[in-house]
Amino acid sequence: MKYTVSSMRTPPEGYAWSRFGQPEYTDWLDESMSWKDACYIGDWSFLWQHRITGPDALTMLGDITVNTLANFALGQSKHAIHTNQDGKVIHEGILTRFGDEEFMLHGRGGFWVRNYLGTTDYDVKVERDDWFILQVSGPNSVKLLEKVSGSSNLRETKFMWVNSLKIADHELYALRQGMAGEIGFELQGPMAAKQDVYDAILEAGQEFGIRKLGARATMINHLEACFPTIATDYIPAIFDEDMKSYREFFTSSMPSFAQPAYIAGSYDGAEISDYYRSPVELGWARNINFDHDFLGREALEAEKAAPRRVMRTLVWNGNDVADVFASMFRPGEHYPFMDMPRDQRGFMWADKVTAGDDLVGIATSRGYSYYYRQMLSLCTVDVAHSEPGTQVTVHWGEPGGPQKAIRATVAAAPYKPDRRRADLHQA
Template sequence: MSTESLAAALARAGSPVELLRNLAFPPSTFPVRPEFTNWRSEQRSWLETCALLDQSHHMTDLFIEGPDALRLLSDLAVNTFANFGVGRAKQFVAVAPDGHLIGDAILFHLEEELFDLVGHPMVIDWVTFHVERGGYDAKVERDDNSIVRRSGPPRFYRYELQGPTAPALMEAVLGTTVPEVRFFSMTEFTVAGRRVHGLRHGMAGQPGFELFGPWEDGEAVLDALLRAGEDHGLVRVGSKAYSTANLGSGWVPAPLPAVFGDDPLLAEYRDWLPVTSVGSLGGSLDSPDIADYYLTPYDVGYGKTVKFDHDFVGREALERLAEAAPPRTKVTLVWDAEDVTAAVGSLYRPGPGAKYIEMPKARYATHHEDVVLKDGQRVGISLDCGYLANEREMVSLATVDTALAEPGTEVVVVWGERPVSAKPAVEDHVQVEIRATVAPCPYDARDTYRSR
């Protein structure tokens, strides 16, 4: 690879924390139109009518093909692959040898020996590395997101329909009853004369579909959806609103990949991985030990995903973790309105004031980790944060000591960095404490969301 390796960058910086806190890398961005109307109304659409979200440009696709493709994926994922036949999809979760998260993505089983892994680069890189190391009769083809793709359009278009009117809209566009499809299973539709793959999906407790197919068919399919949507309240959602969709659904989009351990496999990986693939670290957590920033599958609600019916990287470590009750639990934190207002208001008084809170998504680094306190003691990590117009609240996803995960528990989120890092998005500011209340996760549909 032409760019500096992670290993070389670490040798220059001296420590993982020093390197990542000062990398000039922004949070993941969505290279689509920011707003079609306004992000507040667009946020409301997936709960009130139907949202159309264009997923064609912001994720990376890794196509994995060959006789050993399934064995490769099984060797790297905590998931079971029993009964994972063609036409199924699942959340693919990978961990390091010590059991901490590398990342997650959505895995589509397209053909007998062909899979499509779709997500952020963290887990895509991990799978690619293992293919290139050898030992598998498989090959990969990578289709980067539209921010870094060298030329040309994506291989697939992807449109997501989510909301109460999504089933009726699909019936209108198909001209027939929508076939019964199990959650996270695929079927095929014909839209505007084009063959379309459809994944039965759900977001914020509402029904929906992810539709995808060859890029050259995308415009015709989109036009058909927009025409049918005129009678069903269809709202096109831009990148600002879409970036917050995970907050209500409870998905942590960018956990810090745990690639800095002493295992020889990780040392080899750091030599292979470009430093540009890791991303920056932001937030008030300021431990010098990079392990304090790591998360396990149990920390972020993936415990039910872990299955010990196969061998995989990190299995022994997760077996030890599974023997005891998980020490931390994923929750939603609802930030105190008065404290948030005071932090924003400090920008209008002589400074320095609080760290700027971007709307609607407040994350300002690739990986965001703020300290959560109870009675002055650190009890967890606040992760992704932003504003939900449906609730008129600032919230964050967090993992906290299990004893404090009961809804209604009061904690404190520390907002802002100390010392102030060199990231371009970080201005001179002071840390502030923002009171928060523990709430269920997922939050948007805390009474109706599909039990996981």
């Protein structure tokens, strides 16, 4: 590994597993099929939650969020994105409005909100909360949740809105989201209720082919459905000098073994900012709305009008990938090990992508899709080389070490058809 944000050469043992539970329950091939042919339950309770309340909460959130918050209705959720003055993503997460003056923000963004609040005189309170988040996703998810909750109105839930459910005698919320690119819900509620809810869903789910989602397969749904992820597809834009005080505040809030990012791969960035990404580059341009002032607006207005790079999927050549594995059965140096279905150590594995002698993109989230029987990656790629079908080369390896040139084809992102908004009455 080359330049790192962390002082450690590799993440500590068990770092990735500690977030998503054990590596496998059946096996990762079976689990990776669950959101296509049945359903899964996965645990995202490691995400931080912050409750934001007060008469100025909506105004303050608008100051640091690229999304429009006009007509933000009660019970509605948004993929809220926070950028620095250059329009690069600091944090992002799901923001839900539960009351006129009450919001819940899931993910790292709550720390940025707390930091920003400290520089203002807004009448707002930001507090850590302790909720569980259980994902239930796949074509059978609606039938399962109807059975376990006895709900008769779940199918009325609009995409990115919450509904109320009662499971195992616990009142909770169901956010219709679908992080696997399929019909799906995130169940949210007080942590004390988590195990009861989990057990009830798992028991009722046997009839519907439910699988528990392990850490090996978890991020493959992000890859197939194109959900770029912090510290995997981009480094949070918090490492510039003007962010020093916030960075110290943020890292002090993390577990002692964790760091904001670990970097590996053939791309040899000269500066940490080379690993930052804008919402446009990550495929989130539709989230940006200029009906209000926010940090990074000027930079994003220019970029959205004339993007330089966009998000695509790359399909890696199977024969070239096979040679990476074959090199480990030959004498002499071999190419770096290509973990299956993807790297499990929490890296941003950034590989350079070329066309001829020109650097045209950076590949991330490399992973094997058992469903498609293909090695895929996400890629921020120059607009001139972004047309599906374009041929490029991914360089697998490390700077100064053996590198395998792997042929790749540009494809749409998401790669798997997006079924999150399917008619629930037909499910």
